Amino acid sequence: MKEDNVLSFTADAAMAADPAAQGMPAMNATSETQLERILTSLDDDKAEEIVQIDLRGKTAIGDYMVICSGRSSRQVSSISEKLAECLKTELGVSCKIEGKETGDWVLIDTGDVIVHVFRPEVREFYQLEKMWLPSQQAAATPS
Secondary structure, three states, X not given: OHHHHHHHHHHHHHHHHOHHHHXXXXXXXXXXXXXXXXXXXXXXXXXXXXXXXXXXXXXXXXXXXEEEEOOOHHHHHXXXXXXXXXXXXXXXXXXXXXXXXXXOEEEEEOOOEEEEEXXXXXXXXXXXXXXXXXXXXXXXXXX
């Protein structure tokens, strides 16, 4: 009887340590997988003027940067919240979020992908695309 309890506790502990056994996602989402899910989420939430920037070989801060706009502070905050929740539940990726309280400019950092969600006026003021995109592409992005 005592041995059965030990075995069942051992099995429960093993299951608790295995996210897949609990129906949870694995914690090894690639930057490309993250980028794909981020772009889908932003599109689903009606983010505007979505720009994707490949940072590989340019900087160590991440592999990709995504910049987009929301029409209002409320939409910017909502897009950001939903994106962070989606990444956590679907890919097991925890994000660092800055600026959600004010909703002017929210930064979501997954470690591999950095997402900036702006109100249009704030985006125009900072013009991050011009800093990171080659000059021909930056000139072609809407302002």
